[in-house]
Amino acid sequence: MRDFNIPGRSAAMAANGMAATSHPLATLTALDMLRSGGNAVDAAIAAVAMQCVVEPESTGIGGDCFVLYSRKGALPIALSGAGRAPAKAHVEWYAERQIREIAVQTPHAATVPGCIDAWCLLNREHGSKPMSEILEPAAKAAEDGYVVTPRVAHDWARAEGKLRDPITAKVMLRDGKAPRAGDTMRNPALARTLRRIGREGREAFYEGAVARDIVNRLKELGGLHEEDDFAAQRSSWVEPIHASYRGYDVYECPPANQGLTALMILKTLEGYALGGEAFSEADRLHLIAEATKAAYHVRDTRIGDPDFVPVDVEKYLSAEWAERSRREIRIDRALPPQHWDGIEHKDTIYMCVVDRDGNAVSFINSLFSAFGTGIMAPESGVILHNRGSGFRTIPGHPNAIAPRKRPFHTLIPGMLVKDGRSVMPFGVMGGQFQAVGHATFLHRFLDRGMDPQQSAEAPRVFAYQGGLQVEHFVPEPIRADLARRGHRIEMLEVPIGGCQAIWIDRDRGVLIGGSEPRKDGLALGY
Secondary structure (H helix, E strand, O other): OOOOOOOOOOOEEEOOOEEEEOOHHHHHHHHHHHHOOOOHHHHHHHHHHHHHHHOOOOOOOOOEEEEEEEOOOOOOEEEEEOOOOOOOOOHHHHHHOOOOOOOOOOHHHOOOOOHHHHHHHHHHHHOOOOHHHHHHHHHHHHHHOEEOOHHHHHHHHHOHHHHOOHHHHHHHOEOOEOOOOOOEEOOHHHHHHHHHHHHHOOHHHHOOHHHHHHHHHHHHOOOOOOHHHHHOOOOEEEOOEEEEEOOEEEEEOOOOEOHHHHHHHHHHHOOOOOOOOOOOHHHHHHHHHHHHHHHHHHHHHHOOOOOOOOOOHHHHOOHHHHHHHHHHOEOOEOOOOOOOOOOOOOOOEEEEEEOOOOOEEEEEEEOOOOOOOOOEEOOOOEEOOOHHHHOEOOOOOOOEOOOOOOOOEOOOOEEEEEOOEEEEEEEEEOHHHHHHHHHHHHHHHHHOOOOHHHHHHOOOEEEEOOEEEEOOOOOHHHHHHHHHOOOOEEEOOOOOOEEEEEEEEOOOOEEEEEEOOOOOOEEEEO
């Protein structure tokens, strides 16, 4: 039960349909689509397209996406919209040139964007409205202009230096500066591209003028891309993975995503009675941090594209692995810090939709870092993501770059299942944090009895690169307690991640939604 004496937000409640996104326009777009007769898939694609316009620092059509979809409460299916490296991207090419890492602001960081193909596949097989109608609200916002919201403006300003390329700056800066909250921004070229995709489908992006525009820009900057790489891009339905936690099943995308990591953390935490009073809040945050270290070590040394690197999912979700993990953990002392070689980023959008028929969509779409590579194709208005910077240039590494290979992906939509029926699409954006974010959110929801909104609002910590990142509103006594256990406390200037979720209460016929207070958006139903 929420304490109404404390500032916060009530969970959203509705009977017929609901959307939870990180931007008000995206939530409204999804609701408009639902109320006009569209289903959850139509609403989700429309909302994500809108976010690609109005949250350009976090997502775009030049990025990747992943989806978990449950039809009328059935077990979820998974869609991988991961782009692939160019056919010429041999690891030896980088090693010979002593490129030890793939820098963010280079064409080598831009794998072929996968999201448009995924949107079109999802629409074709599970949508009810034409793409032209679904993409029109986003196209109109790009053409007529949209008002920049406060969190978007904040993130835009932090990434201002990345937007200095003259082509990018012309569209994404105002007199050389990031827009302020309340300013109106436009991207007419992107509006034209969205409408072309609406009329012609995936081919409008992966073949012809748009693909040529993107490839030419990348090649001008030294990229290895060819138009054939774009034409070959295809999304795929993949088998989701799952594990039990507190009587529920948690469904995630399989490798090369970090969904396995989230499940490993949950399996470790399941061995502790976190729902009662045996553990303090500092104990719980400590245990989450310690479980993170073991799971992330596996993540960063074992997980890659399964077409190239086998990953023993069954082994890492076994009771034996979880027990070994717990044996290493001490309640009074932090384990030695873990370090990994992946880049940090916090810029992604996650959203979810449930419609009146019980169809549920868990959807994540990203450019990886803020504004991706910062490289814009001039005629199409598309900013390219930097997902390829997640590759390694070390021959033999499980995540080494290779022709047409998919990089390790931080992106993970989630779905909670009870007795064989989906009961909650959920997700926590925030790059490297996402896996532990999923575990933390479900701990709050299932162990502590919080509703989706309270679970999204609760303070977060993240054991990252040898320190324990802590949000400012974690109480000082808890920070001191964690420091006494050996955690090196790092106070953050920017909040950790962002969350959306919708609980499906079939017994009462109600949807209960939560939305990230650290962002601009909201959950809203009708």
